[in-house]
Amino acid sequence: MIPVLLADDETLIRSAMATMLGLETDIDVVEHVGTGDELIAAWRRRVNAGEPVAVAVIDLQMPGRDGIDTAAELLKLTPGAGTLIVTSHGRPGYLKRALAVGVRAFLPKTTSSVTLADVIRIVHGGGRYVDPELAAEAISAGDSVLTAREADVLEYAANGASVEEIARHVYLSPGTTRNYLSSAIAKLGVSNRYEAAVKARERGWI
Amino acid sequence: MIPVLLADDETLIRSAMATMLGLETDIDVVEHVGTGDELIAAWRRRVNAGEPVAVAVIDLQMPGRDGIDTAAELLKLTPGAGTLIVTSHGRPGYLKRALAVGVRAFLPKTTSSVTLADVIRIVHGGGRYVDPELAAEAISAGDSVLTAREADVLEYAANGASVEEIARHVYLSPGTTRNYLSSAIAKLGVSNRYEAAVKARERGWI
């Protein structure tokens, strides 16, 4: 039996997934929780109790600590832990971030339940799996053309902040902030920062 | 047995929900599909075959035809049909739109599976159900303070369009467009159109 932990804030989906995975003969959903913090607590508790969990299935979007953060924390606790991220929003940037922290599998929620069970088995066996379509997208989106600072300022610009506000947040002079915004706009081939923010977000660069 | 149809583009969730609802003794998930169009086709087919479906559980966010649109179509086919919308994004505007077209229940995906089954029974019995928290939000958000035109221009502004572009889209002079933007900004108590668009969208006004 593969002991599995489940984290998803959407109760409906979480318990539905638990029910469904419970039908697999070799998978045992030992617990399911609604936040990243709860997942970490449960994982730690089970490790301490001498009955460690093999695979954590984590939703990407959760209130508070997000899925990738949560996975990173688990991997700090237990290097090489089996972590699997599922998500509704298959943006390339997320995939990249997830792989960077050591997540072993990344699936959109549009995959079938058969695949999910299979991937849990792969992860349990020490393997990795990335949804092929997402992988293709991530590769075609390419690396960010934005510098770190440009991405920083764009992040704040996305919510409609003024130059002054952005400048305060990132501890820059307003003039410098405007330069970064300007160069991000030029690099992305758009005509204002809001379009730039939208485009950068699509590509997973902010 | 209550015959139920399920529509959700996220296969994982859809089949998980189907599995779970299948465990209820009085609920029978006769079919589950991934788009609004498929749902309508399935509904129509079953009506014609003389074995109509009692309740359609529809995800709000689907590619192509969205959940509310789909429900509206079903209700045109079968006035009084039992329709139930589930969603990840519990925005008041959606709830309002859904109730306006005649949807009988509206649930966030954070509700428990027990509640879902119960609500299916309520809808089957001819009743209505709205998640209390969502209802409270919808009431507190109140009606839109924006005029039709203000909402129009804000819609385009949200994607980062310039005044000229917006003006072209809505067939207005640039000056008039700016006036509408300005008054929307004032009404929403923010300082630029992007913030205004964000706020209006939160409230479900655009």
Next chain:
DNA sequence: GTTGCCGTATGACTTTTGTCATCGTCAGCA
């Protein structure tokens, strides 16, 4: 060890936004 890029900053300049006053038409309503 020079070249090039990033990060940071300033100043000057143009364009775009946002605000306001004012005007006219038209529909609904007291």
Next chain:
DNA sequence: TGCTGACGATGACAAAAGTCATACGGCAAC
């Protein structure tokens, strides 16, 4: 009948955003 408010437009002005040239220190690559 006259008031009100939405719709549409113009012009003027102020503020914000975007562009460009320029400068200097640091750091990595060649």
